Amino acid sequence: MSQQTVIERVDVQGAAVYIGDRDDGTSEYSTNGERIMGWLCDGWRYRFNALRSRRYIINSDRTHHPLSTNPDERSVKTMRVECSWIAAMPAMVIQSPERVENTQWFSAIARRKTNLAHHRRMGRLPSFISRKHNDQTFACWHNKGANANYHQVNRNHGIVEVKGQNPKEHREHGTRFTIRIHIRVSQPIRDYTAIRVNWTRRTLSFTNTPLPLQHEPTGRKLGIDVGVAHAATQSDGIMLDLPKHKLDRIDREIRRRQKAMNRKAQASGKSRKQYVKDGVSKRYQHEREQVRQLYAKKKRIITDLYQKYTTHLVKTCDMIAVEALRTANMTRRCKPKPDPQHEGAYLPNGQSAKRKLNRSMLEASPSTLRAMLEYKTTLTPDCTLIEVNPAYTSQTCNQCKHTAAANRESQAVFHCQNCGHMENADINAARNILEAGLKHLRSTDGASHEPTTQDMPPASRGRHAVVSCKPQHLV
Ligand SMILES: [Zn+2]
Incomplete structure (x- = not known):
């Protein structure tokens, strides 16, 4: 969680910064903001890669395979002596890769383990x-005011000051310098622990915790069905849809550019893989970059919608119930069906039909919506999130509780075989989810009275929060 701002310009005050020796051995100094920022990014990346070079990959047969042929074991101190361009680098900048590298490495290992399982x-x-290939970035620890201090200049502008000093042998242009990063801000900057600069994109983010949302108790309780046809359906009948036309237009553009990339690979007479390996043309690079940006744009549109929607929900609801769905399970590939007549051949198994569903499922990313709800409700003590067991929520009639697969007439229509109740399938499911959530609230409360804000747990999650919607006669 962080607050992102835009960098407007950078200037240097005090001494000229010693940024290393030239090839002919003369010292180079600079007071150019752009140059200094590039220097900081270079130093940070150098240190990061030195730390990374010490890592080992453990193979399945338990043999260790080093990531680099010659791991860099130097400390920051020796590095400062041996590499002239590191010598004047502020300590809070050159030390920060340690934690960043560590977190990135071990979270990747944990993720890979989960994926494998x-x-x-x-x-x-x-x-x-x-x-x-990567953006030019660096981080600087704030460390309770040790460096990277921020002050507001006026309503929309502020300055982050990164301070440092030149090494003893290079003080002919002064000792101490201050790199002033002028940023544009739109809201007050909260307490932070570090700053992260992306010099390629000219952004600066403050690492800090998000603010709790303003919440007025309204007594509103909602069940939400997250799905494919509608991104979200509330138990009161309101639906959230993704801007389909906008996204489809981007999809068409992506396909067009991907075809162009294919044509270029084909024209070279090589296989796609070989073409990419041997170095692609300028035009191909351009198309590839455009495709990347289009995907990013699509993602931004969806995330923006979800952020606004979840904030609105958390602000206006006292209780939100959602299904504890697992996207990874639902989007799993269909089992291959071997053809008994032909060796090595396979019968159609419905995978291609499922692919479309998988894609739209991942696009609507129910897990993103839930993750947003989760952290926002955790920050807001008056709003509770309850995850209910998804079993039978879409097959149970909300009126008479009759459960049958036949109740679901089509994707959109729910038609009860018992009482004839007819409703939109998603709204019916959302109502079941709300009921399961309310049932859980009552059971945790121990009495039938309306739960008060004091005895409601913050975000209920995990095994204990999961309540079943399964009707009595099926248990
Ligand atoms: Zn019914």
Whole structure:
């Protein structure tokens, strides 16, 4: 969680910064903001890669395989002596890769372990940061005011000051310098622990915790069904839909550009893989970048909608019940069906039909919506999130509680075989989810009275929060 701001310009006050020796051995100094920012990014990346080079990959047969052929074991101190361009680097900048590298590495290992356990593709281990392919970034610890101090200049502008000093042998242009990063802010900056600069995108983010949302008790309780046809359906009948036309237009553009990339690979006469390996054309690079940006744009549109929606929900509801769905399970591939007549051949197994569903499922990313609800409700003590067992929520009639697969007439229509109750299938499911949530609230409360805000747990999650919607006669 962080607050992101835009960098407007950078200037340097005090001494000219010693940024290393030139090839002919003369010292180089600079007071150019742009140059200094590039220097900080370079130093940070160098240190990061040195730390990364010490990592080992443990193979399945328990053999260790080093990530680099010559791991860099130097400490910051020796590095400052041996590399002239590190010498004047502020300590809070050059030390910060340690934690960043560590977190990134071990979270990737944990993620790969989980993926393996769930029979998914493991995903890549993180590698070195590339000057060419990655954004130019650096981090600086705030460390309770040790460095990277921020002050507001006026309503929309502020300055972050990164201070440092030149090494003893290079003080002919002064000792102490201050790199002043001028930023544009739109809201007050909260307490932070570090800053992170992305110099490629000219952004600066403060690492801090988000604010709790303003919440007025309204007594409103909602069940929410997250789905494919509608991104979210509330138990009161309101639906949230993704801007389908907008997203489809982006999809068409992506396909068009991907075709262009294919044509370029084909024209070279090589296989796609070989073409990419041998170095692609300028035009291909351009298309690839455009596709990347289009995907990012699509994601931004969805995330923005979800953020606004969940904030609205948490602000206006006292209780929100959602299904404890697992996307990974639902989007799993269909089992291959071997053809008994032909050796090595397979019968259609419905995978291609499922692929479309998988794709739209991942696009609507119910897990993102739930994750947002989760952290927002945790921060807001007056709003409770309850995860209910998803079993039978879409098959149970909300009126008479009759449960049958036949009740679900089609994707959109619910038609009870017992009482004839007819409703939109998603709204029916959302109402069942709400009921399961309310049932859980009553059971945790121990009495039938309306739960008060004091005895409601913050975000109920995990095994204890899961309540079944399964009707009595099926148990
Ligand atoms: Zn019914």
